[in-house]
Amino acid sequence: MKKILVLFAHPAQERSQVNVELAKAAKKLSFVTLVDLYAEYPTGFIDVDLEQKRLLKHDVIIFLHPFYWYSTPPILKLWQDMVLEYGFAYGAEGTKLKNKIFFSTLSAGGPQKAYTDKGYNHFTIRQLLAPLEQTALLCGMKYLPPFVLYSALKAYDKNLIAGHVENWSNVLEALKEERLPIGPACKLETLNEAIYKPSKSNSTQSHSTKRKRA
Amino acid sequence: MGGFLFQAFIYLTAAVIAVPIARRLGLGSVLGYLIAGIIIGPVIGLVGTETQDLQHFAEFGVVMMLFVVGLELEPHLLWEMRHRLLGLGGLQVLLTTSAIAGIGILLGYDWRSSLAAGLLLAISSTAIVLQTLNEKALMKSDGGQASFSVLLFQDIAVIPMLALIPLLAIPELMGNIAGQGAAIIAGEQGANTGHATFSLVDGLPSWGVALVTFGSIAAVILGGHYLSRPLFRFIAESKLREMFTAAALLLVIGISLLMTMVGLSPALGTFLAGVVLANSEYRHELESSIDPFKGLLLGLFFITVGAGMNFEVLFGDFGTIISMVLGVIAVKACVLYLLSKIFKLPKPDNLLFTLGLAQAGEFGFVLLSFCTQNYVIDEETGKILLLVVALSMLLTPALFIFYDSVISRISLLGNERDADEIDEKGTVIIAGLGRFGQVVNRMLLAHGTRAVVLDNRADVVDGLKTFGIKGFYGDATRPDLLHSAGLGDAVMIVIAIDDRERSVELVRHARRDNPKIHIIARAFDRLHVYQLYKAGADDIVREMFDSSVRAGKYALLKLGQHPFEVEKAANAFVEHDRDTLRQLASVWQDGVSVFDNPEYVDATKARNKLMDDAMKGLKTELHDSAERGWTPPPKKGRTKG
Numbered sequence: 001m002k003k004i005l006v007l008f009a010h011p012a013q014e015r016s017q018v019n020v021e022l023a024k025a026a027k028k029l030s031f032v033t034l035v036d037l038y039a040e041y042p043t044g045f046i047d048v049d050l051e052q053k054r055l056l057k058h059d060v061i062i063f064l065h066p067f068y069w070y071s072t073p074p075i076l077k078l079w080q081d082m083v084l085e086y087g088f089a090y091g092a093e094g095t096k097l098k099n100k101i102f103f104s105t106l107s108a109g110g111p112q113k114a115y116t117d118k119g120y121n122h123f124t125i126r127q128l129l130a131p132l133e134q135t136a137l138l139c140g141m142k143y144l145p146p147f148v149l150y151s152a153l154k155a156y157d158k159n160l161i162a163g164h165v166e167n168w169s170n171v172l173e174a175l176k177e178e179r180l181p182i183g184p185a186c187k188l189e190t191l192n193e194a195i196y197k198p199s200k201s202n203s204t205q206s207h208s209t210k211r212k213r214a
Numbered sequence: 215m216g217g218f219l220f221q222a223f224i225y226l227t228a229a230v231i232a233v234p235i236a237r238r239l240g241l242g243s244v245l246g247y248l249i250a251g252i253i254i255g256p257v258i259g260l261v262g263t264e265t266q267d268l269q270h271f272a273e274f275g276v277v278m279m280l281f282v283v284g285l286e287l288e289p290h291l292l293w294e295m296r297h298r299l300l301g302l303g304g305l306q307v308l309l310t311t312s313a314i315a316g317i318g319i320l321l322g323y324d325w326r327s328s329l330a331a332g333l334l335l336a337i338s339s340t341a342i343v344l345q346t347l348n349e350k351a352l353m354k355s356d357g358g359q360a361s362f363s364v365l366l367f368q369d370i371a372v373i374p375m376l377a378l379i380p381l382l383a384i385p386e387l388m389g390n391i392a393g394q395g396a397a398i399i400a401g402e403q404g405a406n407t408g409h410a411t412f413s414l415v416d417g418l419p420s421w422g423v424a425l426v427t428f429g430s431i432a433a434v435i436l437g438g439h440y441l442s443r444p445l446f447r448f449i450a451e452s453k454l455r456e457m458f459t460a461a462a463l464l465l466v467i468g469i470s471l472l473m474t475m476v477g478l479s480p481a482l483g484t485f486l487a488g489v490v491l492a493n494s495e496y497r498h499e500l501e502s503s504i505d506p507f508k509g510l511l512l513g514l515f516f517i518t519v520g521a522g523m524n525f526e527v528l529f530g531d532f533g534t535i536i537s538m539v540l541g542v543i544a545v546k547a548c549v550l551y552l553l554s555k556i557f558k559l560p561k562p563d564n565l566l567f568t569l570g571l572a573q574a575g576e577f578g579f580v581l582l583s584f585c586t587q588n589y590v591i592d593e594e595t596g597k598i599l600l601l602v603v604a605l606s607m608l609l610t611p612a613l614f615i616f617y618d619s620v621i622s623r624i625s626l627l628g629n630e631r632d633a634d635e636i637d638e639k640g641t642v643i644i645a646g647l648g649r650f651g652q653v654v655n656r657m658l659l660a661h662g663t664r665a666v667v668l669d670n671r672a673d674v675v676d677g678l679k680t681f682g683i684k685g686f687y688g689d690a691t692r693p694d695l696l697h698s699a700g701l702g703d704a705v706m707i708v709i710a711i712d713d714r715e716r717s718v719e720l721v722r723h724a725r726r727d728n729p730k731i732h733i734i735a736r737a738f739d740r741l742h743v744y745q746l747y748k749a750g751a752d753d754i755v756r757e758m759f760d761s762s763v764r765a766g767k768y769a770l771l772k773l774g775q776h777p778f779e780v781e782k783a784a785n786a787f788v789e790h791d792r793d794t795l796r797q798l799a800s801v802w803q804d805g806v807s808v809f810d811n812p813e814y815v816d817a818t819k820a821r822n823k824l825m826d827d828a829m830k831g832l833k834t835e836l837h838d839s840a841e842r843g844w845t846p847p848p849k850k851g852r853t854k855g
Contacts, residue, residue, distance in 0.1 A: 011778060012779075012845070013776050013778075013779070014776070014779065015845070015846065038776070038777065038778035039776060039777045039778065040777075042777040042778045042780065042781040043781060109846065109847070153846055153847075
């Protein structure tokens with residue numbers, strides 16, 4: 001059984017429609033440790049020792065956050081800068097994170113079609129997250145594509161949040177039970193596709209294949 | 215009835231006019247009452263001999279005062295005082311009595327009269343001293359506590375003195391004045407025996423007396439401890455305030471009566487009862503019930519002291535009497551000063567102690583009448599001594615004023631203990647090493663900066679030395695001390711002293727002496743901030759502001775707000791407040807009360823409205839500043855991520 005650490009970062013939670021729900025769902029699961037970084041470090045001074053201890057106790061590390069300016073909220077960058085120390089996360093002796101699984105779960109305001117080379121955002125989300133991907137690789141972690149909710153601002157009005165939360169719980173369950181095929185999932189554009197894939201008859205399947213990287 | 219009303223009218227009028235004026239002039243209420251008494255007594259003669267009787271009645275105010283003092287003194291504090299009580303008090307009575315008796319014998323008086331005079335003049339005035347110390351909030355100071363110890367001992371010592379005096383009777387006097395003035399004496403005798411018509415200890419063998427005496431004290435202590443609570447609860451449940459007042463009075467009077475019946479001091483008894491009740495939940499209720507009676511009776515007592523001055527005798531031998539008064543005060547002060555040295559009272563508390571207790575007291579009147587009645591002191595000397603006692607009491611407020619305006623000021627200037635030689639110069643000076651300055655100093659030390667630290671409290675400087683923190687004793691507002699601390703080439707001075715005016719002065723001085731220096735100043739409130747800013751301070755920190763904001767943050771957290779939301783709200787509040795401060799500073803005028811400054815009032819109102827609106831959830835600038843950032847775009851616009 002794999003243990004999962006979700007590092008949750010949302011600086012305006014009273015306005016959050018998606019991420020807070022995802023955090024709540026994760027918190028209910030016994031094998032998940034949910035850390036609300038803005039609650040633990042409201043003044044921005046991160047307890048490096050505590051965070052490193054947490055990393056050691058878990059096999060899967062997930063950033064849960066809204067997609068701000070094509071990146072994470074600032075506290076997650078601060079977290080990386082502070083916690084991923086030389087000799088711990090990287091360098092000859094820094095092998096503490098080796099083979100742990102890492103990915104981001106995020107909500108993006110724009111629609112999926114905006115995140116293409118023809119769209120107004122010009123890059124896919126996975127491409128935009130390249131720094132995180134390379135950070136994970138340098139630390140010897142297995143990097144998975146992000147688990148994404150596009151058009152997040154409309155999700156509430158369209159009643160899409162409950163379904164997304166359910167998918168998210170499924171992802172966590174699958175990771176725990178090692179049911180998620182890591183090798184193939186690494187190559188996907190988003191982790192959502194790995195969840196939809198098994199049911200080939202599912203209508204979302206054709207939808208998701210279109211999203212595949214060219 | 216008419217006569218009583220007329221008298222009451224005169225006494226009250228005199229008090230109501232004289233006391234507020236005296237207080238306004240900074241003379242204290244005691245002097246006000248005394249002057250009121252002199253005016254209605256010897257000066258315009260509105261009241262006559264009845265003041266003597268009134269005085270004995272009013273002495274009960276002293277008993278009440280000791281009850282209230284006891285209420286404020288918890289038993290363990292009394293226990294901690296025991297050394298001072300016996301040591302300071304005992305030595306004071308012993309040394310003063312010996313000195314005055316010795317002088318009397320040298321002047322050719324009978325040794326018995328001299329000893330009696332020594333005894334009665336050794337007692338200081340509990341009424342005046344405690345009243346004044348309370349009024350000046352000096353009761354808790356070292357000097358106040360020492361004074362109280364001595365006064366308490368004296369009040370207790372009066373009892374054995376009353377037993378001793380009859381043994382000093384001079385046979386020759388007995389023949390001369392037998393029967394003379396017996397009426398007056400009989401009246402006065404009533405005072406110290408509390409008008410008791412019978413005694414519980416008369417005719418008992420000595421072991422019986424001891425048994426009854428200790429039994430009574432035990433009854434007061436045990437009764438206060440176990441019976442008072444149910445009794446007061448029962449009375450409190452009646453929800454009649456005056457019943458509680460009646461019960462409180464009953465308690466004090468009952469104990470006084472019991473004490474006089476067994477031959478103990480009523481003051482001592484009620485004091486003990488007060489101490490026993492100090493831990494009771496009814497303590498404040500008792501205190502507020504007794505307080506008005508205590509105040510009025512004491513006031514009446516002071517008036518009668520003033521009214522009872524015999525101007526004929528005084529002006530008949532003015533020189534002798536005045537020199538006796540000054541002599542008594544000088545002798546008493548010398549003894550007290552000596553004791554303050556032996557008991558190592560800090561400065562300037564030792565001088566408060568010395569000057570505060572240098573008068574004779576109300577028990578002096580009691581002992582004096584007892585002496586003349588028992589043929590220990592002759593009538594003529596008695597009249598003169600009466601004036602000496604009264605005049606020395608009259609001078610006490612003056613001595614307190616002298617202490618206030620001269621001595622405590624001089625000692626603040628650091629003349630008491632020579633300022634330390636400052637052997638290091640630093641780039642940073644910290645003035646004031648209280649709670650504020652200490653934190654600053656520790657933070658600087660943690661970063662390897664040794665500041666030159668100044669404080670004008672010797673005990674603080676010495677105490678910190680034991681923790682390895684080096685400070686220098688001296689008043690940081692003294693230019694020469696600042697100069698030797700290196701003000702001229704210091705980079706920075708942190709002004710952390712706990713004194714409004716002096717910190718402004720210090721900023722001004724530092725700026726003038728070293729225009730380039732960076733000044734960080736501790737401020738009390740807004741107005742102080744403006745003054746410090748005008749004086750030239752660079753960084754001004756309101757001492758309570760940041761800690762209050764932190765308390766506010768804890769409150770919001772407890773109400774379930776998200777920690778980061780709390781942080782943002784606090785930040786917005788601080789920003790708004792600082793902004794307000796800056797705006798108000800621009801319209802503030804030095805020397806003009808903010809209430810008389812329409813611009814300031816308007817600006818304050820406008821800023822307050824902003825805050826109010828934000829609290830009501832209305833959209834405002836303040837609301838925006840807390841809510842900006844991480845706000846999603848409007849639904850139809852383009853998105854940013």
